[in-house]
Amino acid sequence: MSNRKFNGAVLDITTLPTEPDHERTFHLDLIAPDDLKTAVMAVPEGSDIPVDITVHSLIDGVLFQANATVDLHAECVRCLDPIKISRDIDVSEMFFTPEAIARMRDEHGDEGVEGLEVLEGDKIELEPLLRDNIVTSFPYQPLCSQDCQGLCDVCGEKWANLPDDHKHELLDPRFAKLAGFFDKVDSEQKES
Ligand SMILES: [Zn+2]
Ligand SMILES: [Zn+2]
Known part of the structure; x- marks a missing residue:
């Protein structure tokens, strides 16, 4: 496949026989788009996304x-x-033929086919399949290491770089207010 675009990527499975129990494998080298990200993580734009795919024909459709x-x-x-x-990232999805879907709807009603993927012709849309599985695999709160100590609240230094006894002498809030009062008097005196 010469088109390496991730967005809109489609797999052509024309070579997969429709009789059950055949298999075809594909290897794609996609390129990450600029929108494969969440608020906290991103797949860098332009990076390689190698994808190995196996499609397997079954009586009712195709296992992807x-x-x-x-x-x-x-x-x-x-x-x-x-x-x-x-x-x-591992992705596994069953695509049902329209005939299989119709039969299951007859047997089990609309609820029986809810959420099932339908095989549309000889093409499988890769982008939504890959995108969903990639984005949901992102850690919700990424950490550099599980025991990362983070930053000192006051000076913003990394705890990893600070001595064990690192601390700040914090002014009592009442004195802090007074200190502010004297600053004000001082500047007013300078102005007059
Ligand atoms: Zn960290
Ligand atoms: Zn500090």
């Missing part, structure tokens, strides 16, 4: 199985250090 590898970039939610990891 894929494995994709993606690079992920994020910031640690505690210390804001950059995180770069690579992740394997």
Whole structure:
């Protein structure tokens, strides 16, 4: 496949016989688009997404199985250090022929076919399948390491770089107010 675009990617399964129990494998090298991301993680635009696919013909349709590898970039939610990891994504989906769907609807009603994927001709739309599985695999709160101590609330330094006894002498809030009062008097005196 010469078209490496992730968005709109389609797999042509014309070569898969319609009789049951045949298998075809495909390898695609897709390129990450600029919108494969959440608020906390992103697959960097332009990075490679190798995808290995096996399609298997069954009596009622086609079993689609894929494995994709993606690079992920994020910031640690505690210390804001950059995180770069690579992740394997497995996708498995059954596509039913329209005939199979019609038969199941006859047997079990509309509820029986709710949410089932329908095989439309010789094409399988890859983008939604891959996108859903990639984005849902992102950690909700990425961490540089499970025991990351984060940053000091006061000075913003990483705890990992600070001595164990690091602390700040905090003014009593009542004195802080007074200090502010004296600053004000001071500047007013300068103005007059
Ligand atoms: Zn961290
Ligand atoms: Zn500090």
